Amino acid sequence: MGKQFQLxxxxxxxxxxxxxxxxxxxxxxxxxxxxxxxPLFVVDGEVxxxxxxSMPGVVRQGISRCCETARGLxxxxxxxxxxxxxxxxxxxxxxxxxALNPESLVLRTVRALKKALPELVIxxxxxxxxxxxxGHDGLVDRVxxxxxxxxxVEILAEMAILHAEAGVDFVAPSDMMDGRxxxxxxxxxxxxxxxxxxxAYSAKFASAFYGPFRDAVGSAKGAGAPPLDKGAYQLAPxxxxxxxxxxxxxxxxxxxxxxxxxxxxxxxxxxxIRDTSLLPLAAYQVSGEYAQIHAAAQLGWLDLRAARDxxxxxxxxxxxxxxxxxxxxxxxxxxxxx
Ligand code: PBG
Numbered sequence: 001m002g003k004q005f006q007l008x009x010x011x012x013x014x015x016x017x018x019x020x021x022x023x024x025x026x027x028x029x030x031x032x033x034x035x036x037x038x039p040l041f042v043v044d045g046e047v048x049x050x051x052x053x054s055m056p057g058v059v060r061q062g063i064s065r066c067c068e069t070a071r072g073l074x075x076x077x078x079x080x081x082x083x084x085x086x087x088x089x090x091x092x093x094x095x096x097x098x099a100l101n102p103e104s105l106v107l108r109t110v111r112a113l114k115k116a117l118p119e120l121v122i123x124x125x126x127x128x129x130x131x132x133x134x135g136h137d138g139l140v141d142r143v144x145x146x147x148x149x150x151x152x153v154e155i156l157a158e159m160a161i162l163h164a165e166a167g168v169d170f171v172a173p174s175d176m177m178d179g180r181x182x183x184x185x186x187x188x189x190x191x192x193x194x195x196x197x198x199x200a201y202s203a204k205f206a207s208a209f210y211g212p213f214r215d216a217v218g219s220a221k222g223a224g225a226p227p228l229d230k231g232a233y234q235l236a237p238x239x240x241x242x243x244x245x246x247x248x249x250x251x252x253x254x255x256x257x258x259x260x261x262x263x264x265x266x267x268x269x270x271x272x273i274r275d276t277s278l279l280p281l282a283a284y285q286v287s288g289e290y291a292q293i294h295a296a297a298q299l300g301w302l303d304l305r306a307a308r309d310x311x312x313x314x315x316x317x318x319x320x321x322x323x324x325x326x327x328x329x330x331x332x333x334x335x336x337x338x
Pocket of ligand 1: 045046112128129174175207210211212213214232285286287288
């Protein structure tokens with residue numbers, strides 16, 4: 001045998017990938033449970049958990065079960081939840097008036113959670129879609145069919161005050177109306193809620209990936225149905241500059257945390273906002289992102305855990321400080337080996 005073939009290479013990057021230990025030293029991105037926010041779906045009454053068909057492992061829970069779930073999350077190192085009420089159809093109206101009921105389901109849930117677990121960080125969505133019969137995030141003008149901006153913002157600001165009173169740490173306007181961050185900040189401050197934060201859904205795209213969520217909160221037909229068109233307020237999926245402008249406006253209006261949603265298909269937007277703002281950045285790995293990984297895993301086409309972890313890590317790598325994900329609990333469980 002002649003001399004072994006050997007390339008004359010000044011650099012061999014593979015030296016740093018030789019074994020697990022060396023790869024560990026060179027790790028650039030990590031995700032631990034403290035970065036995760038678990039979305040929770042709440043229903044009224046002391047009921048058994050109700051499965052959400054299009055989101056395997058996700059349930060709708062009554063208030064006391066929600067408290068138990070949150071306690072378990074804290075034990076796993078997840079200290080934050082985002083609440084989404086799933087309302088009985090009879091409480092929905094064209095104008096979503098239940099959103100301003102001081103005894104609404106979500107407000108009762110917030111009070112119960114804060115009482116049981118004062119250290120839990122609570123985020124609550126501010127938008128009308130759980131409360132409206134049509135499923136839009138705001139008031140719909142009967143004549144034009146358009147979602148009306150300013151009248152919607154007026155209601156959202158009131159809704160934010162009610163949530164702050166109930167004890168949420170952050171209100172999370174998810175409606176994409178113009179000027180809502182400034183109006184909500186002013187309303188909160190005007191009522192002395194200077195410590196209540198705002199997580200702004202700044203770059204929320206009109207996405208097909210919200211389908212299973214709308215199923216979960218009962219805000220539209222069912223999974224697989226054509227998505228409700230929210231294109232008159234949510235961003236067009238191809239628009240990058242517009243997303244950056246929305247983020248800049250929310251920051252100027254007083255947002256504490258910015259958010260990009262969905263996450264997986266918008267990693268470039270996460271990166272750009274990370275590079276152009278000094279605020280903490282959240283990303284929402286939405287229901288459809290969760291459902292597609294589960295569906296493929298059920299068919300034996302993907303490894304659930306590996307695909308889950310990779311999808312979450314990619315969102316961190318793109319620049320998200322915190323991630324809302326339906327995988328949060330399962331990730332934390334595997335992370336801590338419990
Ligand atoms: C609506 C809202 C949506 C989600 C969170 N808040 C859906 C929508 O805009 O229709 C989606 C979350 C998910 O898909 O997991 N205010």
